[in-house]
Amino acid sequence: MSAVRKPIICCALALISGLHWACSGAYAGEYPPPGSRTGPQNIILLIGDGMGPAHIKAYREYIDDPATPGAEKLAFDPYLVGSLDTDSSDPPGNITDSASSATAYATGVRTIDGALSVDAQNRPLGTVLEHAKALGMATGLVATSDIVHATPAAFASHQLDREQKNDIANQYFDNQHNGMPMVDILLGGGHKYFVRDDRDLVSEFVGKGYSLLRNRPQLINAQGDKLLGLFAREGLDKMWDRNPTTPSLADMARVAVRALSNNARGFFLMVEGSQIDWAAHDNDIVGVISEMQDFDLAVAAMLEFAHDEGNTLVIATADHETGGLSIGSKDSGEDLYFWDVDVIKTFSHTPAKITDEAQASGNLIDAFHDATTLNLTEKERKNLGRVDLANWDKTRRAVSQVINRRSYTGWTTYGHTAVDVNLYAYGPGSESLRGHWENTRLGQRIFQLLK
Numbered sequence: 001m002s003a004v005r006k007p008i009i010c011c012a013l014a015l016i017s018g019l020h021w022a023c024s025g026a027y028a029g030e031y032p033p034p035g036s037r038t039g040p041q042n043i044i045l046l047i048g049d050g051m052g053p054a055h056i057k058a059y060r061e062y063i064d065d066p067a068t069p070g071a072e073k074l075a076f077d078p079y080l081v082g083s084l085d086t087d088s089s090d091p092p093g094n095i096t097d098s099a100s101s102a103t104a105y106a107t108g109v110r111t112i113d114g115a116l117s118v119d120a121q122n123r124p125l126g127t128v129l130e131h132a133k134a135l136g137m138a139t140g141l142v143a144t145s146d147i148v149h150a151t152p153a154a155f156a157s158h159q160l161d162r163e164q165k166n167d168i169a170n171q172y173f174d175n176q177h178n179g180m181p182m183v184d185i186l187l188g189g190g191h192k193y194f195v196r197d198d199r200d201l202v203s204e205f206v207g208k209g210y211s212l213l214r215n216r217p218q219l220i221n222a223q224g225d226k227l228l229g230l231f232a233r234e235g236l237d238k239m240w241d242r243n244p245t246t247p248s249l250a251d252m253a254r255v256a257v258r259a260l261s262n263n264a265r266g267f268f269l270m271v272e273g274s275q276i277d278w279a280a281h282d283n284d285i286v287g288v289i290s291e292m293q294d295f296d297l298a299v300a301a302m303l304e305f306a307h308d309e310g311n312t313l314v315i316a317t318a319d320h321e322t323g324g325l326s327i328g329s330k331d332s333g334e335d336l337y338f339w340d341v342d343v344i345k346t347f348s349h350t351p352a353k354i355t356d357e358a359q360a361s362g363n364l365i366d367a368f369h370d371a372t373t374l375n376l377t378e379k380e381r382k383n384l385g386r387v388d389l390a391n392w393d394k395t396r397r398a399v400s401q402v403i404n405r406r407s408y409t410g411w412t413t414y415g416h417t418a419v420d421v422n423l424y425a426y427g428p429g430s431e432s433l434r435g436h437w438e439n440t441r442l443g444q445r446i447f448q449l450l451k
């Protein structure tokens with residue numbers, strides 16, 4: 001499939017980006033010399049999956065130090081340039097999923113929900129990552145989900161169905177450029193999609209010179225500029241639930257830019273805070289704060305790199321809003337102008353880990369008290385005591401509901417909403433992103449900035 005597909009990708013790429021080189025795959029002699037591109041040397045795109053304006057506000061409240069005047073800031077707060085409309089293409093006005101939204105950023109084209117860098121007729125669309133590779137740049141994908149999940153997958157694979165994760169993993173190896181896989185640095189979860197009965201992609205990557213990394217110490221000490229880091233069977237644990245051998249998003253992003261910087265022609269890197277969305281799908285505000293923290297620290301690390309390097313564009317945004325999160329709710333039964341962040345501050349880990357512990361011990365009340373100093377009311381104690389612990393989702397949801405009521409956190413849905421997302425940019429080219437745009441505009445601008 002990929003042998004047939006590659007020239008099509010290349011031609012689609014040439015069409016979209018206005019490039020005119022032959023679609024032969026032999027680019028070696030045609031790279032622009034290092035430093036000759038007019039756009040920024042490096043582009044880092046950070047995506048907080050599901051991160052709407054209320055998720056950002058909630059985290060800002062969480063990090064606020066009452067002892068200092070004014071509110072503490074997120075790393076990207078000084079660099080707000082605009083907002084993006086995230087609708088998908090079919091029908092117009094439909095709410096997007098992560099696949100069609102990531103396709104808009106990766107290709108500059110809107111597609112149907114579930115599709116990864118193909119149009120509704122399954123025709124491949126060239127991506128900014130493939131374009132960067134064709135220019136001789138280094139490329140990387142970093143995520144806290146499995147690395148074949150929709151957002152990273154849209155940058156380096158072409159699939160009508162985002163759930164075909166084995167095929168997406170195959171494409172990461174099979175879609176090659178000059179005899180090497182298209183992505184130089186792959187860091188995230190999803191080991192089970194790479195080592196399967198029918199294929200051992202880890203061995204194939206290692207055969208091409210990639211270093212395999214399975215834990216944080218291996219990541220921190222990684223050498224070389226081809227890295228395959230798979231730190232969990234599927235998604236990584238949430239930041240507040242991780243053990244010390246699991247890297248943070250900032251750890252992975254730092255190692256990625258260190259390795260990618262070896263290329264004199266620059267790099268394109270996408271970094272995703274994947275599980276802000278997952279926590280919001282569960283209406284879990286503690287999980288949202290945990291994953292916002294992971295994302296914020298990664299943004300800070302990338303901005304620090306960009307400050308020092310001087311010719312790097314850092315873009316941060318979300319792919320859509322998840323949960324219809326609201327800072328304040330009618331749950332209290334009163335007309336109360338209050339959101340109680342202190343309730344969230346009492347937690348040391350998230351409802352996901354509380355649920356795991358309850359299933360192991362058979363006691364949800366004890367597991368709840370292990371995670372927080374919050375005292376349960378008699379009614380809450382009774383409700384949690386009745387939960388069927390065999391049902392993981394229902395247990396976690398029951399825990400989240402207690403926290404939502406106590407903190408006056410509101411949610412309108414377990415799905416996505418059409419709320420606009422914020423757009424942040426720092427570095428050369430950032431001015432060109434100022435304003436409110438359709439999400440496709442971001443992908444189109446990245447193609448232009450790679451010139």
Ligand SMILES: [Zn+2]
Pocket residue numbers: 050098277278281322416
């Ligand atoms: Zn989602």
